[in-house]
Amino acid sequence: MGTYVSVRGWLECDETQLAAAQEIIAAHDDDHYTHGWGAPRRHVNWTHYLFYGADIRDSALDWFTDQIRAIARIPASDADGDLVRGLFLVGHEVEGTAEWQVRDGRLLITPADIRHRYLDA
Template sequence: MGVYVSVRGWLECDEAQLAAVREIISSHADDHYSHGWSTPRRQVNWTRYVFYGADIRESALDWFTEQLREIARIPASDEDGDLVRGLFLAGHEVDGAAEWQVRDGRLAVSPADARHKYLDG
């Protein structure tokens, strides 16, 4: 059956970066786990959000985290210098929960805070 990881979280970016995010997601499309990505039907105000939620096999973690690493490297698109940022919780059936932060142009991985344990009940 395999080991699964519950991945859920979001990215924040601007409109120009959203186009790049969509290109990266599309370039990794697998017609299965890639269906976990979504965006609001209509964006509200200036921040663009992209969400992911799916239970994926442990063997697909590299597929997913590589997308996050590519997305994190998207450059700022205006003089504000804002990079794509986001937060994901990954609940691993065996190894427990991890927090994935997309910030400062990279993906930072650390153990999830114990207060999020209820999500992996």
């Protein structure tokens, strides 16, 4: 059956960065786990959001982190200099839950705070 990882979280960006992120996601399309990506039906105000939620096989984790790292490297698209940022909680059946922070152009992975243990069920 394999080991599974529950991935849930979001990314925040501007419109130009959203288009670049969607290109990265499309380039990694596997016609299965890619369906975990979603966005609001209609954009509201200035920040664009991309959400991911799916239980994926541990063996697909590199496929997902490759996308997140590529998206994190998307450059700022205006004078504000804002990069893509986000947060994911990643619950591994064996290794427990980790917090993935997307900030400063990279993916930072740390053990999740004890407050999030209730999500390990």
